[in-house]
Amino acid sequence: MRSRANPEERASADARPLPMAPKRGLLGHARALQTDTLNALHELSSGSDGVVGFRIGGTLAVAVSTPAAARDVLIHRADDFGRGRRQTRALTPLMGQGLLTSEGELHKKQRRLVVPHFSPRRIPRHADLIVSSAENVAERWKRGVDVDLVAEMNALTMDIVSRLLFSTSSRDNGPLAEAITEAFEWEMHALTSPFALPLGVPVPRNRRARRAIDGIRAWIAEFIRQRQEAQRDADGGAGEDAPADVLGDLMAARYEDGGAMSAELLLDEVLTTWGAAQETSADAQAWTLYLLARHPDVLKGVHHEIDTVLGERSVRFEDLAHLPYCLQVFKETMRLCPPAAVIPRQAVRDTVVDGCAIPAGAMIFLNAYSLHRRPEVFADPERFDPDRFSREREKELPKGAYLPFGTGGNVCPGSHLAMMEGHLLTVLLNQRLTFELLPQAADVVPELLVNLRPSPGVRAHVAAR
Numbered sequence: 001m002r003s004r005a006n007p008e009e010r011a012s013a014d015a016r017p018l019p020m021a022p023k024r025g026l027l028g029h030a031r032a033l034q035t036d037t038l039n040a041l042h043e044l045s046s047g048s049d050g051v052v053g054f055r056i057g058g059t060l061a062v063a064v065s066t067p068a069a070a071r072d073v074l075i076h077r078a079d080d081f082g083r084g085r086r087q088t089r090a091l092t093p094l095m096g097q098g099l100l101t102s103e104g105e106l107h108k109k110q111r112r113l114v115v116p117h118f119s120p121r122r123i124p125r126h127a128d129l130i131v132s133s134a135e136n137v138a139e140r141w142k143r144g145v146d147v148d149l150v151a152e153m154n155a156l157t158m159d160i161v162s163r164l165l166f167s168t169s170s171r172d173n174g175p176l177a178e179a180i181t182e183a184f185e186w187e188m189h190a191l192t193s194p195f196a197l198p199l200g201v202p203v204p205r206n207r208r209a210r211r212a213i214d215g216i217r218a219w220i221a222e223f224i225r226q227r228q229e230a231q232r233d234a235d236g237g238a239g240e241d242a243p244a245d246v247l248g249d250l251m252a253a254r255y256e257d258g259g260a261m262s263a264e265l266l267l268d269e270v271l272t273t274w275g276a277a278q279e280t281s282a283d284a285q286a287w288t289l290y291l292l293a294r295h296p297d298v299l300k301g302v303h304h305e306i307d308t309v310l311g312e313r314s315v316r317f318e319d320l321a322h323l324p325y326c327l328q329v330f331k332e333t334m335r336l337c338p339p340a341a342v343i344p345r346q347a348v349r350d351t352v353v354d355g356c357a358i359p360a361g362a363m364i365f366l367n368a369y370s371l372h373r374r375p376e377v378f379a380d381p382e383r384f385d386p387d388r389f390s391r392e393r394e395k396e397l398p399k400g401a402y403l404p405f406g407t408g409g410n411v412c413p414g415s416h417l418a419m420m421e422g423h424l425l426t427v428l429l430n431q432r433l434t435f436e437l438l439p440q441a442a443d444v445v446p447e448l449l450v451n452l453r454p455s456p457g458v459r460a461h462v463a464a465r
């Protein structure tokens with residue numbers, strides 16, 4: 001007797017063949033992707049119904065860019081996809097088995113432990129340190145300076161994340177900040193270059209990265225050890241209580257069985273948080289300042305809201321609910337320029353995405369940049385229009401149409417913190433300063449490295465408002 005196929009099998013039997021982009025030479029689309037990844041992917045996506053296959057050398061790749069297809073990959077069929085070898089190889093040396101690299105049971109167990117520390121209830125306590133880091137910058141710039149906003153926003157978010165994690169400023173530890181920059185640059189090369197060699201191959205770039213990564217892990221491990229020692233003294237009544245930072249939270253966190261994280265995993269999660277939180281937030285803020293400088297009408301609305309609600313006083317967490325237009329600006333920025341513009345996956349078995357058959361091994365490029373430009377969802381998609389995120393209009397967005405933080409089991413655990421940080425910085429920096437783009441900023445384009453960055457930087461004259 002024939003057994004009845006389960007719904008999964010029926011779905012894959014009914015799947016239509018994957019539509020393929022027109023062929024391109026022996027290397028397929030490899031060259032176009034190598035020279036301009038973002039535009040090559042956008043061209044593939046916008047010429048498709050949202051799921052399109054193409055070749056990178058001998059490998060099948062698929063660009064995904066509709067809400068339904070995105071939800072299949074990230075939610076409904078998430079178990080059919082892994083992170084992909086390249087991502088794991090690039091991130092593991094620095095981040096070990098942290099949330100950005102682990103999978104399966106370990107990933108689930110770590111999420112249960114880590115995610116609650118970044119919940120909407122827990123993040124307001126970080127608002128003051130974000131404000132004070134930004135105030136330091138505003139104070140330094142008030143007499144007028146020419147700067148690159150990309151580099152400066154990276155320094156600012158580096159400072160914020162190191163205070164958030166360890167209660168110490170990255171400005172006080174130059175060698176660590178330099179090593180982190182070196183390690184992130186190597187990760188970027190390993191993620192994006194077809195010529196990247198495994199870290200064990202002793203070419204000069206790898207040797208430098210190895211030194212930087214070993215230095216960072218040793219420094220943070222020693223910092224954790226000292227904090228644990230101080231904690232033991234405090235528990236014994238012989239010292240001060242530990243500062244209330246993310247490291248303290250993670251040290252105190254307990255699994256359901258009452259056990260604590262191993263020293264190695266604690267180190268991995270701390271470095272993962274650093275890696276995931278810093279550059280994404282810097283790029284989001286650099287894009288926000290750039291787009292505001294290009295749209296004086298929107299900037300006027302931002303100034304009006306800030307002046308009405310705050311006047312000259314500093315912003316506090318409680319004010320954010322009364323500054324909705326500044327939040328809309330930040331959200332619209334992440335629609336047009338999502339820092340995580342492409343979310344990579346690899347099919348671990350034959351599967352189906354939005355009705356199309358995807359074979360095991362296919363690389364998936366979930367293309368948020370093109371997803372956020374679907375004209376059927378976002379009319380006149382290239383227009384910078386924060387009103388798209390007014391309370392009423394935002395509610396009408398179809399599920400899966402706006403994914404700056406992904407969705408499903410890997411959704412960004414830092415999204416609430418990132419939104420609060422982006423909101424606070426948008427308010428504070430535009431309250432205190434003016435940003436006038438210099439002629440070199442005339443040709444800024446989005447470039448997909450690991451994140452979507454304004455390239456070659458955003459030169460601006462900054463002065464007190």
Ligand code: HEM
Pocket residue numbers: 099100111118272273276277278280281284338339340343344403404405406407409410411412413414415417418
């Ligand atoms: C504007 C800032 C940020 C953006 C645009 C962003 C975006 C994203 C996206 C799209 C993902 C999902 C990746 C995937 O599905 O593979 C992700 C994951 C992650 N993010 Fe964020 N993120 C931001 C800030 C932060 C912050 C502040 C933290 C730290 C608290 C953080 C920690 C993480 C971690 C640990 C993951 C891995 C989650 C997992 O795979 O389980 N991110 N982020």
